Amino acid sequence: MYSYSEFDAGFVAERNRQFRAQVERRVAGHLTEEEFKPLRLMNGLYLQLHAYMLRVAIPYGTLNSRQMRQLAMIAERWDKGYGHFTTRQNIQFNWPKLPDVPDMLDALAEVEMHAIQTSGNTIRNVTADHFAGAAADEVADPRPVAELLRQWSTDHPEFQFLPRKFKIAVTGAENDRAVIRAHDIGLQIVERDGEIGYRVIVGGGLGRTPMIGKVLSDFVPQADLLPYVEAVVSVWNLLGRRDNKYKSRIKITVHEHGIEEIKARVEERFALIRPTFSGIDTVLFEEIKAAFAPSAFREASTAVYETAYKTDPIFRAWADTNLAEHRAPGHAIVQVSLKAHGATPGDATAEQMRVLADLAERYGHDELRISHEQNVILPHVHKSDLPGIHATLKKHGLATANIGLISDIIACPGMDYCALATARSIPIAQQIAERFDELKLEHEIGGMKIKISGCINACGHHHVGHIGILGLDRAGVENYQITLGGDHTQEAAIGERTGPGFSAEEIIPAVERLVYAYLDLREGPEETFLAAYRRVGMAPFKAALYEKKEAYAAE
Amino acid sequence: MAKPFTPKVVTANALIEGDVVYLTEGDRWTRDLTLAELIEDEAIADERLLFASAQTETVVGVYLAEAIPGESGPEPTHFREDFRRTGPSNYFHGKQAELHDV
Numbered sequence: 001m002y003s004y005s006e007f008d009a010g011f012v013a014e015r016n017r018q019f020r021a022q023v024e025r026r027v028a029g030h031l032t033e034e035e036f037k038p039l040r041l042m043n044g045l046y047l048q049l050h051a052y053m054l055r056v057a058i059p060y061g062t063l064n065s066r067q068m069r070q071l072a073m074i075a076e077r078w079d080k081g082y083g084h085f086t087t088r089q090n091i092q093f094n095w096p097k098l099p100d101v102p103d104m105l106d107a108l109a110e111v112e113m114h115a116i117q118t119s120g121n122t123i124r125n126v127t128a129d130h131f132a133g134a135a136a137d138e139v140a141d142p143r144p145v146a147e148l149l150r151q152w153s154t155d156h157p158e159f160q161f162l163p164r165k166f167k168i169a170v171t172g173a174e175n176d177r178a179v180i181r182a183h184d185i186g187l188q189i190v191e192r193d194g195e196i197g198y199r200v201i202v203g204g205g206l207g208r209t210p211m212i213g214k215v216l217s218d219f220v221p222q223a224d225l226l227p228y229v230e231a232v233v234s235v236w237n238l239l240g241r242r243d244n245k246y247k248s249r250i251k252i253t254v255h256e257h258g259i260e261e262i263k264a265r266v267e268e269r270f271a272l273i274r275p276t277f278s279g280i281d282t283v284l285f286e287e288i289k290a291a292f293a294p295s296a297f298r299e300a301s302t303a304v305y306e307t308a309y310k311t312d313p314i315f316r317a318w319a320d321t322n323l324a325e326h327r328a329p330g331h332a333i334v335q336v337s338l339k340a341h342g343a344t345p346g347d348a349t350a351e352q353m354r355v356l357a358d359l360a361e362r363y364g365h366d367e368l369r370i371s372h373e374q375n376v377i378l379p380h381v382h383k384s385d386l387p388g389i390h391a392t393l394k395k396h397g398l399a400t401a402n403i404g405l406i407s408d409i410i411a412c413p414g415m416d417y418c419a420l421a422t423a424r425s426i427p428i429a430q431q432i433a434e435r436f437d438e439l440k441l442e443h444e445i446g447g448m449k450i451k452i453s454g455c456i457n458a459c460g461h462h463h464v465g466h467i468g469i470l471g472l473d474r475a476g477v478e479n480y481q482i483t484l485g486g487d488h489t490q491e492a493a494i495g496e497r498t499g500p501g502f503s504a505e506e507i508i509p510a511v512e513r514l515v516y517a518y519l520d521l522r523e524g525p526e527e528t529f530l531a532a533y534r535r536v537g538m539a540p541f542k543a544a545l546y547e548k549k550e551a552y553a554a555e
Numbered sequence: 556m557a558k559p560f561t562p563k564v565v566t567a568n569a570l571i572e573g574d575v576v577y578l579t580e581g582d583r584w585t586r587d588l589t590l591a592e593l594i595e596d597e598a599i600a601d602e603r604l605l606f607a608s609a610q611t612e613t614v615v616g617v618y619l620a621e622a623i624p625g626e627s628g629p630e631p632t633h634f635r636e637d638f639r640r641t642g643p644s645n646y647f648h649g650k651q652a653e654l655h656d657v
Contacts, residue, residue, distance in 0.1 A: 027571065029612040047615060049639055050649045052573040080648055095648070098571050344645045415635060416643035424638075426645045476633050 001064055001367070002147045002291045004112040011155070012109045015116060019043045020102035027099060042122075044115025045101055048419050054093045054101060055118040056108060060128035060146035060170070061089035061377075063368040065357035070111040072353035078104050083353070085338065085346040087372045087410055087461055088167070089127045090118055094417055116154060121162045123153035123233070127169045129178045130371035133294060134333050134379035136325040140189045140196055142172035144289040145225065148281065152226055159233055163240030164248040166233060167205075174490060179372060181213040181492035182206050182464060184250045185232060190219060197221045202232060202262065203254030206458035210494045211251040214259045216266065224274065226281045231269040235262065295365050297328035298382055305383035308390075315390050317443075318401040323386075326379075332386065334364075334378040335371070336393060337400040337408060341437040345411040345429050346374030355396045359389055372461075373410055375403065406441075406448040406515070407433035410461050414454025414471060415478075421454035423471025423478040424504075428452055431508050436515075445515055447528045449488070464488035466530045467514060468495040469507065480507040482514075484541055485533045496538060498545055510545055517544035560597040564588065564622045564629050565607045566639070567614035575639045575650065576614060577629075578607050584614065586650060588640040589628030594619075 004012070019039070026036040040046075044055040056071075063071075071091055075083045078100045079093040086092055096104060108114055117124055126146045133141040149168055153159065159166070169183040180186025186201035197219045204213025220228045236250045239257065247256075254262050308315045324333040336356065339345050348356070356376055360368045363385040369377035381389065393399040402408050409432060412418065414425030429452055436442045451465030455472075462468035468483035480502050483495030502510045515529075517540055522532045533541065565578035576584040577591035585591060594600040600619055607617045620636050622629040631637045642649020 032611055033570075033615050047568055047573055049635075050574055050642055051568075080646070096573075098573065347645075415638055416645055424644060426643075430645065473635075478634060 001062060002143075002288055008112070008151075009109070012112075012114050012116070015043070015114070016102065016105045016109055019105060023098060023102055038120070041119040042116070043101075043105065044118035045096075046119060046419075048094070048417050049415070049421075050417065051095045052098060052101070053417065054096050054104060054115055055086075056091050056093070056113060056115045057118050057125035058085075058089045058091060058113070058370050059150050060126060060132065060143045061130050061370040061372075062128075062132070062143060063370065064366050065361040065368070067111040067113060068353050068357035068360070068368055070107060070113070072350035072357070074104055074107055075350040075353070077107075082347050082349045084344070084413065085348065085370050085374050085376070087374065087412070087459060088125055089130075089370050089372060090125055091370070092413070094413075121164050121166075123149075123156065123159055123162070123166045123168065126150050126153070127167070127178055127183075127372060129171045129173060129176075130369040130373075130377050131177060131324060131333055131379065132172060132369070133292065134326050134331075135173050135175075135177075136327045137175050138172045138327065139174075139191050140172045141292055141294075142170040142178075142187075142189055144285060144292050145187065145189070145198075146170045147288045147292075148226065148285050149229065151284070152230070152281070158230075159237065162233070162237055163242050164245060166236075166250070168229075176488075176490040176492070177371075179461070179464065179488045179492075180204070181490075182210075182461070182488065183213065185229060186213050187225075187229075192219050195221065198225055200228065200232070203251040203259070204492070205249050205251040206461060206463045207249070208246055208456045208458075209252065210458070210463040211255060212492045212494065213251075214254060216259065216263055222285065223279070223282050224270075227274045227277045228266070228270055231266045231273060234273070235265045235269050239265070295380075297331055297380065300330065300382060300384055302330050302383040305386050308387040312387070314394075314401075315387060318390055318399055319386065321401040321405065321443075322403045326381075328380075330383055332381055332383055334381050334386070334389060335403045336376040336378065336398050337402050338375050338398075339402055339408050339433065340397050340400045341402075341407055341433045342430050343397075343433075344426050345409050348376070352396055352398055355392060355398065359392060363389055373408065375408070402433075402442060404447050404449075405443065406436045406445050406450060408449075409433060410449075410451040410465070412453050412455075412460035414452075414460075418454060420457060421471070422456070422473040423454050423480065425452040425454040425460055425469075425471055428469060428471070428480065428504070428507055432511055435508055435512065439512075441515070444525070445519070445529070446525060447530075449486075449530075450511070451486070461488060462486070463494045464492065465495060466528075466533070467511060469511075470501075472501065474501065478504045480504070482507075482510065482545065484514075484538060485530065487530060498538065498542055500546075513544045513548070514541055517541055517548075560595075560600070562593050562595045562622055562624070562629070563600050563619040564591040564593060565600075565603050565617065566591075566620045566636075567607065567617040570611075570613055570615050573615075578603060582606070587628075588622070588631065588636075589625070591622070591629050593622055593624055593629040
């Protein structure tokens with residue numbers, strides 16, 4: 001993993017010192033809220049519905065055990081004993097008090113973490129495939145380039161007052177687990193004639209106007225990447241609309257000007273700035289890459305795993321659902337579900353964080369990942385350690401075998417916490433998970449992505465859910481709109497609205513009707529909900545939702 | 556024709572703790588909506604809003620929230636204000652767990 005240089009540590013310490021003084025001046029009344037607000041937002045501090053919220057970046061979703069333990073300590077000491085992992089690989093603390101925040105930031109700095117640029121009109125936390133460095137289908141580990149981009153974008157003088165926020169995601173594999181087509185810039189590492197380069201996708205985004213990103217370049221060589229990305233952000237910085245915040249994101253700029261014009265402008269800008277990149281960035285990149293060099297994977301017997309798999313049905317169900325293929329023989333990627341049925345998606349208690357840190361240290365090369373799907377990953381585990389890991393997870397409510405199933409729901413904090421929300425998300429996610437657990441149907445249903453947002457800003461990625469749910473305020477009542485057929489992968493698609501929304505009481509039965517309709521019409525268990533939807537279209541699902549309420553009721 | 560004025564309370568978040576507070580008749584801030592001043596006159600509401608907004612060293616984000624008279628004091632009319640006076644629905648945290656005056 002990358003370790004802070006003296007420069008990084010000095011920069012974070014200086015920012016923390018500045019913010020401590022700013023908080024003191026605010027509390028003493030020397031700064032107005034108007035003056036203070038942009039300063040606190042630059043340091044990730046929001047004021048939410050019931051309290052302040054501190055959003056901490058987890059760069060490219062990677063943590064070591066020491067960092068995870070520090071997050072646990074922060075949760076216990078200054079919050080209410082838990083943290084919330086988000087779709088952008090951040091952790092949010094929901095209950096800090098203003099005078100405590102400088103101490104929280106100092107505690108983060110001790111483990112090389114910070115909250116800088118987790119808010120405001122800047123380049124945000126660079127996210128990456130949570131299987132980075134471990135996935136069997138990977139061309140290269142996306143984290144070195146994500147780290148390079150993090151260093152380049154942090155406090156970049158040209159990009160501190162962008163038209164709006166700017167999000168970059170990177171994947172090293174063709175199978176996109178980082179939702180790169182729904183980011184302002186999505187990067188895919190590709191190989192051409194033995195050379196590593198990047199496919200650059202631009203103008204994706206969810207929110208009020210969802211758009212799938214468009215390919216700006218099929219291949220940018222490694223040495224040109226930073227100037228190329230800088231050219232993109234630079235072009236948008238000048239061209240992007242500042243007159244209307246709903247039209248300010250790069251997706252609208254690309255939409256209004258067309259990808260060809262943007263491409264021409266980027267190339268012109270690139271030609272201008274390319275000579276100013278002396279090559280120090282490529283030297284730096286090589287250094288960063290060395291820091292991410294994989295540790296040696298051990299060769300050992302997997303007999304213990306195979307025996308447990310044969311003899312313990314609970315372990316088997318967990319292994320079948322929560323493991324993914326690792327590139328090294330005898331190894332697996334462990335996905336730890338933070339979606340126990342009825343729990344808040346993405347929440348982990350301090351105790352759970354410590355358990356995960358211990359497991360990573362003992363069995364997992366000291367590495368943890370946070371996925372955009374709000375789960376935790378142990379990326380490098382030898383299969384012989386899996387029964388022991390599973391037994392420990394089970395004791396701490398972390399062994400739910402539901403990765404990729406209907407109860408593995410993405411949900412934004414919604415109106416339980418968020419000041420922008422128009423309805424709640426968390427209780428809907430809790431109820432769906434509990435309902436399908438009660439019906440004992442989720443394994444039969446198979447792969448299913450339900451994604452819930454509590455407002456049009458779409459932090460819960462509802463547009464790319466197989467079933468998307470959007471919570472709105474309709475005449476003073478919570479109302480939930482359904483979209484179908486969204487896809488967050490390399491075949492990215494925006495879901496289509498089914499029709500009128502449902503009340504909080506009606507939404508769970510409505511989802512149930514959709515699922516029963518799917519089970520009725522699928523060609524077999526191998527045809528997923530999304531595949532079935534693509535084959536038959538909206539009509540049968542619409543009928544199940546609006547016309548056949550009785551047929552599916554009370555089953 | 557302008558819409559008739561409906562009753563309001565003055566609400567904000569406390570600067571230090573960040574939690575929800577309401578203005579009382581006695582010019583204090585309370586964490587309990589039932590103890591808030593229910594304002595039934597538009598001119599008074601404007602004046603109370605100005606008074607509260609000036610207290611930048613105590614509170615943040617002052618606004619007038621709709622409320623109606625209830626048995627033991629003002630009650631919210633919208634679910635957002637109902638959540639603000641109660642706390643989140645996933646944990647027993649926030650106001651539902653801890654109620655005391657500023």
